[in-house]
Amino acid sequence: MKRNLIIATLVVFACSFIFLLSSCAKKQVITEEKEIKAPPKEVAKVEKEKPPVEKEKEAEIERAERVRLERLKELEFAKKREAEAIEAWKERRAIKFEAESIYFDFDKSFIRTEYRPDLKKKAGYLKDNPNINIRVEGNCDERGTSEYNLALGERRANSAKEFLLSLGISPDRIDTISYGEERPLASGHDEGSWAQNRRDDFVIIKK
Amino acid sequence: MKLKSILASKTFFNKRAIFHTLIWILVLWIGIIFQKKEVEARLYIDIASPSMRKISIAIPDFKYLGKKNEHPGLISKFPGIISNDFDLSGYFRTLDKDSFIEGPGSGITRDAIHFKDWSVIGATLLLKGGYECIGEQLKVEARLFDVFSGRQLYGKRALGLVEQSRYLMHRLGNDIIFTLTGHPGPFLTKMAFVGTSTGHKEIYISDYDGHNLKQTTSYNTITLSPRWSPSGDRMIYTSFRDSGTVLFMHDMIKGSVTKISDRKGLNIAATWKPNGKELALTLTIGGNPDIYLIDITGKILKKLTRNWGIDVSPTFSPDGKKMAFVSNRSGSPQVYVLDLINNKVERLTFEGNYNTSPVWSKLDRIAFAGSSDGHFDIYTISPDGKDLHRVTKEQGNNEDPCWSPDGRYIAFSSNRTGNHHIFIANANGENQRQVTFFKGDQLSPSWTQHSK
Numbered sequence: 001m002k003r004n005l006i007i008a009t010l011v012v013f014a015c016s017f018i019f020l021l022s023s024c025a026k027k028q029v030i031t032e033e034k035e036i037k038a039p040p041k042e043v044a045k046v047e048k049e050k051p052p053v054e055k056e057k058e059a060e061i062e063r064a065e066r067v068r069l070e071r072l073k074e075l076e077f078a079k080k081r082e083a084e085a086i087e088a089w090k091e092r093r094a095i096k097f098e099a100e101s102i103y104f105d106f107d108k109s110f111i112r113t114e115y116r117p118d119l120k121k122k123a124g125y126l127k128d129n130p131n132i133n134i135r136v137e138g139n140c141d142e143r144g145t146s147e148y149n150l151a152l153g154e155r156r157a158n159s160a161k162e163f164l165l166s167l168g169i170s171p172d173r174i175d176t177i178s179y180g181e182e183r184p185l186a187s188g189h190d191e192g193s194w195a196q197n198r199r200d201d202f203v204i205i206k207k
Numbered sequence: 208m209k210l211k212s213i214l215a216s217k218t219f220f221n222k223r224a225i226f227h228t229l230i231w232i233l234v235l236w237i238g239i240i241f242q243k244k245e246v247e248a249r250l251y252i253d254i255a256s257p258s259m260r261k262i263s264i265a266i267p268d269f270k271y272l273g274k275k276n277e278h279p280g281l282i283s284k285f286p287g288i289i290s291n292d293f294d295l296s297g298y299f300r301t302l303d304k305d306s307f308i309e310g311p312g313s314g315i316t317r318d319a320i321h322f323k324d325w326s327v328i329g330a331t332l333l334l335k336g337g338y339e340c341i342g343e344q345l346k347v348e349a350r351l352f353d354v355f356s357g358r359q360l361y362g363k364r365a366l367g368l369v370e371q372s373r374y375l376m377h378r379l380g381n382d383i384i385f386t387l388t389g390h391p392g393p394f395l396t397k398m399a400f401v402g403t404s405t406g407h408k409e410i411y412i413s414d415y416d417g418h419n420l421k422q423t424t425s426y427n428t429i430t431l432s433p434r435w436s437p438s439g440d441r442m443i444y445t446s447f448r449d450s451g452t453v454l455f456m457h458d459m460i461k462g463s464v465t466k467i468s469d470r471k472g473l474n475i476a477a478t479w480k481p482n483g484k485e486l487a488l489t490l491t492i493g494g495n496p497d498i499y500l501i502d503i504t505g506k507i508l509k510k511l512t513r514n515w516g517i518d519v520s521p522t523f524s525p526d527g528k529k530m531a532f533v534s535n536r537s538g539s540p541q542v543y544v545l546d547l548i549n550n551k552v553e554r555l556t557f558e559g560n561y562n563t564s565p566v567w568s569k570l571d572r573i574a575f576a577g578s579s580d581g582h583f584d585i586y587t588i589s590p591d592g593k594d595l596h597r598v599t600k601e602q603g604n605n606e607d608p609c610w611s612p613d614g615r616y617i618a619f620s621s622n623r624t625g626n627h628h629i630f631i632a633n634a635n636g637e638n639q640r641q642v643t644f645f646k647g648d649q650l651s652p653s654w655t656q657h658s659k
Contacts, residue, residue: 143561146650147432148535150452150519182429
């Protein structure tokens with residue numbers, strides 16, 4: 001019991017002593033540290049920061065190397081991220097390519113002025129992606145006969161095709177089909193629905 | 208009661224007398240018609256149609272004539288079938304069964320009928336019938352009487368199987384119409400149409416009255432524009448079965464299907480030439496929708512239209528010398544007539560901003576669907592552009608007209624009751640009746656062009 005008590009008080013003393021010393025003189029700390037066998041990390045670092053001149057140089061080289069590697073890693077990561085972003089962007093663009101339909105006036109098949117930029121974008125996309133083909137699908141609203149509307153839908157698909165051809169896209173990359181009034185997007189029987197159904201859809205077909 | 212009925216019969220006497228004379232005039236006409244079939248046959252209905260009064264007819268339950276009462280359901284089924292036929296024919300007003308006062312002891316022969324029971328309720332004609340079954344063999348007879356004179360105007364017996372009861376009744380009905388008008392009735396004709404009940408557009412066939420429905424195609428896609436061949440043994444239609452539009456020929460006897468035209472672009476809106484050997488259809492092989500004449504193997508014989516516009520929906524005159532079609536060459540879809548001899552094209556429709564789906568009848572009238580106020584309606588017009596007549600008015604959209612084989616009736620699809628269903632009407636638009644009541648839409652009817 002007594003021995004235990006003595007050891008305990010000694011330890012407490014030692015600890016407080018070390019605490020005091022470490023705040024005053026670092027050199028002495030080294031020896032004390034070794035005895036205690038519980039060096040706080042900060043202290044250990046402090047020890048390394050105090051090497052001779054050669055050691056300091058080595059450390060510096062090491063550090064530079066580490067930084068370089070890190071930067072390299074970062075660069076690679078950034079590259080990867082950028083590639084991913086481009087891929088995603090491309091995909092988004094492709095989806096947009098398919099999602100962006102163009103719309104027509106009742107019983108008409110000419111390309112409305114506001115859709116010309118869209119078609120130019122589509123042509124640009126086709127030029128950037130020579131490995132894909134597309135299908136233009138012409139659609140009509142429900143008014144009129146299914147027969148006339150099949151012909152009208154064909155004309156609408158051909159209008160977009162002609163426009164893309166005029167922008168330098170090869171004709172064998174563009175297929176057309178007419179669904180006439182058979183594939184309405186909106187099921188209503190009013191101008192709001194009809195306007196959505198008078199359209200060309202663009203579908204990407206991988207080569 | 209007795210006094211009342213006598214009074215009633217007296218008040219009816221005048222009307223009866225009028226009806227009586229009408230019937231005799233009719234019978235006389237029939238005599239004339241038989242001698243000058245071609246000319247008078249058409250005049251009869253045309254003269255009569257604007258102010259034609261329907262003849263009232265009573266059709267009581269049929270009598271079982273055998274010893275054992277087999278298939279008792281036929282007692283009311285037979286009069287039901289023929290009542291519906293007579294109602295659809297437009298010639299008759301069928302009297303309500305609830306008004307019949309005849310006692311149970313009466314028979315179907317002249318001597319066993321108390322005609323006063325029928326004159327009292329306003330019947331001009333009385334159709335009595337009876338049947339007998341031996342197993343599945345069926346013998347059915349029908350007798351038509353003039354109620355005023357008690358004279359039998361018609362009497363015939365038909366033999367067949369119980370399952371043919373609708374067919375047998377239609378046959379007797381046709382015969383009666385022939386007796387009264389000089390023209391066979393349309394009761395044995397069939398209708399093909401596009402139906403959407405499965406969620407796809409498929410071709411269906413039914414009797415002209417909408418009964419006996421059969422699904423012809425099961426392609427699970429869009430199939431359109433059925434057209435019976437003139438002899439009724441084949442049908443053509445356009446289907447997306449193999450991606451784009453392809454024209455198919457369906458052999459209705461063998462059930463086989465062959466591709467007739469699967470050229471690049473459109474292969475649509477095909478129609479038969481009356482000779483049954485050639486077809487006209489719209490192709491886009493030249494880059495533009497134009498009408499071509501092909502043979503039934505699909506070989507192109509001739510390009511019929513050359514124009515920058517859309518040319519679709521051809522239909523031939525009964526003599527095959529002219530073709531009506533739809534073109535937007537003037538800006539909006541209109542009906543044009545092409546003379547196939549001198550290649551001259553003349554515009555037929557000028558009223559309204561959208562006129563389409565012409566069909567040429569055997570009585571040389573052209574029906575089409577036209578829109579002027581946002582709704583589509585059926586019109587008929589003479590091939591020379593005269594005598595425009597409106598068939599439907601303020602009853603939803605009415606489209607896809609087609610003619611009965613004799614040109615006396617017109618069928619079309621209308622959404623007046625909600626979905627699109629097939630309706631038939633007299634050529635002048637009177638007596639419009641819904642004949643299909645199936646799930647989904649029924650569109651684009653084609654009436655068989657031969658009368659059995």
